[in-house]
Amino acid sequence: MKCKVGDMAIIIGVRDPRCTANIGVPVTVLGPLPTDGEPEWVVEPARPLLLFCEFAPSLPPILQSDNRAWVLDRHLMPITGLPLDGEVKDDLLQPA
Numbered sequence: 001m002k003c004k005v006g007d008m009a010i011i012i013g014v015r016d017p018r019c020t021a022n023i024g025v026p027v028t029v030l031g032p033l034p035t036d037g038e039p040e041w042v043v044e045p046a047r048p049l050l051l052f053c054e055f056a057p058s059l060p061p062i063l064q065s066d067n068r069a070w071v072l073d074r075h076l077m078p079i080t081g082l083p084l085d086g087e088v089k090d091d092l093l094q095p096a
Contacts, residue, residue, distance in 0.1 A: 001039045001073045002073055002074075002076060002077070002078055003029045003041055003073060003076050003078050004029065004078075005029055005030065005031050005032075006028075006029060007028075007029040007078045007079070008026060008027070008028055008029075008078070008079045009026070009027050009028075009029055009043070009076040009077055009078045009079060010024060010025070010026055010027070010076070010077050010079060011023055011024065011025045011027060011045075011049075011071060011075055011076060012024075012075060012076065012077045013072070013074065013075035014075060015052075015072065015075075016052045018050070018052065018060065019049070019050040019051070019052060021050055022045075022049045022050055025045050025046060025047060025049060026045070026046045026079070027043035027044060027045045027046065027069075027071065027076070028043060028044045029041050029042075029043055029076070029078075030042045030043060030044055030068070033070045038072055038073070038074070039072070039073040040070050040071065040072050040073065041070065041071055041073060041076065042068055042069075042070050043068070043069055043070065043071050043076075044067055044068055045067070045069060048063045049063075049069050050062070050063060051063075051069060
């Protein structure tokens with residue numbers, strides 16, 4: 001696994017192509033999500049993420065209503081050695 005608890009990471013991939021707006025969002029890794037399959041993490045994103053319902057894939061993605069989401073390990077890139085405070089997070093969220 002690329003991440004560990006407490007890491008800051010950036011989302012670099014998504015399961016559903018309708019949620020590509022999530023790519024580039026910084027997150028804090030809170031802990032592993034128990035799973036029998038591919039490793040996943042519970043994360044706290046810097047802004048609401050687009051989410052989709054795996055059980056009703058025909059529904060459009062919605063903006064999350066809470067401050068936690070889960071992301072596959074392969075869709076996260078840890079940011080190591082870079083101190084991120086609130087000001088830096090805000091800069092990362094502003095379009096260039």
